[in-house]
Amino acid sequence: MTKLLFLLQKFKSLQVNKSVAIITIALVVVVLVIISLIILNGRAFSPIGRVNTAVEDRVKTVSAFKEVAKPVYLPPIKIQVKEKVLDVEEISVEEGGFLGVPSSWQTAGWYKEGAKPGEEGNVLVDGHYDTNTGAPGAFWGLKDLQVGDKVLLTDKLGRVFEYSVITKSSIGISDPERWQVFASGKDKVLTLITCGGVWDYASHTYNKRLVITAVFVKMEKNW
Template sequence: MLVVLTVLLALAGAGALVLAGTGASGPTRAEPVPAAASLAPAGAGVVVAPADPVRLDISAIDVHTPLLTLGLNPDGTVEVPSLDTMPEANQAGWYDGSPTPGALGPSVILGHVDSARFGPSVFYDLAALVPGDRVEVTRTDGSTVTFQVDSVARYPKDAFPTDAVYGDIDHAGLRLITCGGEFDRAARSYKDNIVVYASAVSAGRGE
C-alpha cells in the first residue's frame, strides 16, 4: 500500500505535495530547526489499531482544529482544505491514503499557512515547532495518540523528499505539512514546504 502510494505521488510530481497558499506572508516565529537539533524517532513501541482522526491539538503553537478527511484529486494529486470558505480554510485535514494516526507508518496531515482572503491559517506557526514538542490527535474510537516532534524541515517544492515523507517506516509516525519560505507573488504561492516529522509516544482514552 505505501509502496504504491509512494510511486503514485512520485509520478504525480511536486505538485501533489504542495499546498496552494495564496497569502503574502509566511511563518514569523521561527525558521525550521537544523537537522543537528532533531531527535531520534521514538521507535515502534507505540502502535495502535487503526481509527480515523477527528481532531488535532498542538498546544505549543495554539493549534486546536477539527480534522477534515482529504483524498485524491482527479489528476492524482493530494487534496488540500478549501481556501474558499470558512471554517474549512482554517482547518487541517488528514490524507486518507496514509495510515491513521497511531497505526504503523507515516500518517499525513496537511493545512494552509495563510490565504489572501482570510489571513493566517491553521499552520501559520508550524515552522516554530521544535524537537520535543507534543502533538495530540483524537480519533473516532475515543482514543488520543500523542506524538513527539522529531524534527522540522523546509524543502523547495521542486525537491520534495517523497520517500522520506510518505515511505515505509518502522513506527507510528506523523507528518504535518504546509507551505513556507519565500512567497512568489507572480506565481501566488510559496516556494517551499514545511514538514514536521513526529513519532507516537503514548496513546490512551479520554474520560
C-alpha cells in the same frame, strides 16, 4: 452284554460333557472379548480424553479471541498543535499528483490513503499556513514547533494519540525528493505539512513546504 451297554452309555455321556465344556469355554472367551472391547471403547470417553478436548477448546477460544482483539485504527477527527485544537477532514492526492488541501482555512487535512493514528506507518496531515487575505491559517503556528514538542491526534472513538516532534525541515515544491513525505514504514510516524518559504507569484503558492516529523509516544485518555 449288559455291562458293555453300560460302558457305551457312560462313554457317550463323557463325550456330551466334553462338548458342553468346550462350548462353555468358548462362550466365556467371547464374553471376555466383548468386555475387553467395551473397556477399550470406554477409554475413548475417559476423563483424560475429556480433559484433552477441553484444552483444545480453550486453545481454539484463545485463538479466536486473539483475532477479535486485533487493534482497531480509525481516522483522526481532531489535532492539537500547541494550544490550538483543529478539526480534521479527509483529503487525497489530486490530479497531477499533488496532495490535496482542506476545504477550510482553519481545518487540517488527513491523507486518507496513509496510516491512521497509532498505526504503523505515516500519518500525513496538512493545513493552510495562511488565508487568501494573509490572515493566519490552521497551521500558522507550525513554524513555532520545536523538537520534543507534543502533538495530539484524536480519532473517531475519542482516543487521543500523543506524538513527539523529532525533525523540522523545509523542502522546495519542485524538489525531486518532495515525495519522501509520503514514505511509510513500520515506525509509527506523524508528518505535518504546511506552506513555507516565500510567495511565488508565478505559481500562486509558496515556494517551499515546512515539514514536521513526529514519532508516536502513547495513547492517552480522552481530552
